[in-house]
Amino acid sequence: MATSQRIAPAEAPGTLPALTAGPHSKRLGVVAMVATFGGLLFGYDTGVINGALRPMTEELGLTPLTEGIVTSSLLFGAAAGAMAGGRLSDAWGRRKTILLLAVMFLTGALACVFAPNFGVMVLGRVVLGLAVGGASTVVPVFLAELAPYEIRGSLAGRNELMIVIGQLAAFAVNAVIGNLWGEYGGVWRVMLAVAALPAVALFVGMLRMPESPRWLLSKGRAADALEVLMTVRSPERAVAEMADVKHLADEEKVSRSSGWGALKNKWILRIVLVGIGLGVAQQLTGINSIMYYGQSVLVEAGFSSSAALIANIAPGVIAVVGGVIALRNMQTMNRRTTLLIGFALTTVCHFLIGAASILLPVGNGARPFVILFLVVAFVGSMQTFLNIAVWVMLSEIFPLHIRGFAIGVSVFCLWIANAFLGLFFPSLVAAVGITGTFFLFGIVGLAALVFIYTQVPETRGRTLEALEEDVTTGAIYLVHKK
Template identity: 35%
Template sequence: MNKKISPALIYFFGAFGGFMFGYDIGIINGALPGIKTTWNINPWLEGLITSGLFAGAMVGASLMATLADCFGRRKMIMWSAIVFAIGALGSGISGSTSFLIVSRIILGVAVGGASALVPMYMGEISPAETRGKLSGLNQLMITVGMLIAYGVNYAFVHVFEGWRWMLGGAIVPAMVLLFGAFLLPESPRFLVRIGKNELARQVLKTLRSSEEAESEYKSIINSSHSDSGTFKDLFGKRALPAVVAGCGLTLLQQIQGANTIFYYSSQILEKVFGSAIGGVVSTVGIGVVFVLATIITLLIVDKFKRRSLFMSGSIGMGACLLLVGLIYPAAQSNHAWATWAVFFFICLYVIFYAYSWAAVTWIVVGELFPSNVRGLATGIASTVNWFGNILVALFFPVLLQTVGLSVIFFGFAAICVLGFLFAKYVLYETKGKSLEEIETYLDNRSAGKVVGLD
């Protein structure tokens, strides 16, 4: 173990998988208009091209997270980077919509893997008192990746078949992650599970003070479950509350309207501002707002209870979506005030989403699960996340054409109410607790000793 590696560098590359995730979320936003020009695709095919990524991500999330329990977090992060590069190259050179969809599915395997592996890895190497901030680096990387993608979209919007450069450019972050993965240490909790206790202690000493490392090492040793969990364990009294909480969070994150904005904002705002370039430029503005809001979130996230952030975020998001739905018809009638009001409330929605369901979901997913099923459960939660992605990406173009944007946003506002109720009545609090304390809570809960964690 190289003790000279900076902890900051470890955290940076540990979270960099989120950049790949964010880049591909953002890049399809600008690539779709060019793809439609090249092949004159219909709304269903547009949805298939967008959702092909998420179909692959469902496979990647469950597969790579499960394999991480066998082969380690670091090694599977490396494989995610390699698969991502292959999918990016295939997307850029696609000669048909079928080839593009297949390439997007391959790309999705890597994106799904990263979406499961990064929260798991960051949760396991971060100290309890700052785990929200450090695990939230994943979300910051996602937002930065999206912003860079929006910038690339703008740079290539007028280039002939510029969408090929947009999609193929994803090979660059894949190579950065592959390089960075060679510098990453393995998760100390995984090392203890496979019997490499001394190496686990060395890893902790690179990330903590000597006293903190020794204390955390003893805690891991005392609570470690060396056996690997099975699907049967997921539905046992001990793990089931965590699985329900994790899957509920990741599904609700996707179906409260955010991905409608992040995947299709160029098209939505093109209708609002009356031009394609207006849609692209305003989307860059949304990306800037998202990054700034996420940075502020990382500074404050460990000061507030996770459940409070989720609940207040759902209220704000629902109100913004309701107002956008009400104002949008006036914007379509070219009323200037309505045009800017729609843009303002979409940006405000992004702020509410950034500090709650965007950042905190993946922080909590890295905290919720018992150690013996963490990889398996994280993979399932991430798979549910991508299933929600598929629903939004596949059906939004068709719904936009049939029922209109206002009705869609009213529906998302109603789902935000469900998000509030879920956070209030189903989710248990994890702020400031070590992973071992959370695991002890689940043990006590299964024995009927406690009903909450505050």
């Protein structure tokens, strides 16, 4: 059927019955809570290295190079996991893929806890990375495909909030364990072991969760898809939404390629490049360098090692506060506006941190506290305006027939950027100090602002099917970029 002969999904928001409260809305909340344990594990497993690295280095005899390898091995694993998770979830289903990831989270955590040497530690971190990367791809898609368009931003954004809650939990656990039992050997193993608990909760919880109705429909399982929708929507809304999704899925079976073949469509290629740009720009703010090496940065700023471990909780707290505010932003602010504000604020913070490290030399009593304040301001700006917005956009901008593949490619590039930062950040700080490092981040931030303004379209307030129609025809760049 030609595009001009169909009822465009863009009309759907005006024709779908309004959302109503009831058992179905509570059920949707439970599904979101269970799925976002994947985000919690993502946050804890990436954040725990912040405090575990120093005692681990002493016990395992790590060098600066092997420290970077231990940290970045998870990140390179995550890049591979993002690609594999996206493709696997397209073929195997979102729910089954998340169950597999839960097993990998538990296996990787236990391997790290009992690692006798550097080699086993790296292997365990790679397994954790595969799980983290897969979760970063599959969980946002699962949530976006289950969510009504009216609350898609806040529902899909819960995963990023759980990521920062996981990182805060890691910082808090590190501070408590490190300061109470830091003199005992193997304290870092206890820090890593805590991750096993949410891994078990994710697996047990997902056993009772439904599959994505949009994925079921893409596999021709219309009755199963409607059955799932009836559990998370009112009956009238489920039937109306099902009709719109089915119409688009029927067209895709006839007219659209999946995987790499879909990139022959110039508009599909363009939106995939936009997704890659969003992911890489987010990482090049340096946010995860703070999350992984925050204690080292604060020691460089002038704090003692134990004080830095405690002070490091402050960025974790502001990240959670910013994440809560960001969920509200997803419902009240356009995505592009949020991204532009976020990159502007983080770029200003980068230049201020660099300037503070020049104006307040080592030994100045104010230096550690000013830099801590600016780091907290940077993390707050990042979490309030960027992180959740980026992950939500990655979960919603791609058409259904390539959604898992496209977000996998985008998140693969995101994790590769993250991994190289994790690998080389200690060397960068050693070479050019805090000043040069954050000035470089600031320059990259200026380039990101230009990219967002010129290339990223608006997606808020529309169904996934309406977005798909405009993405595949290029209309989204003409009428929805405002």
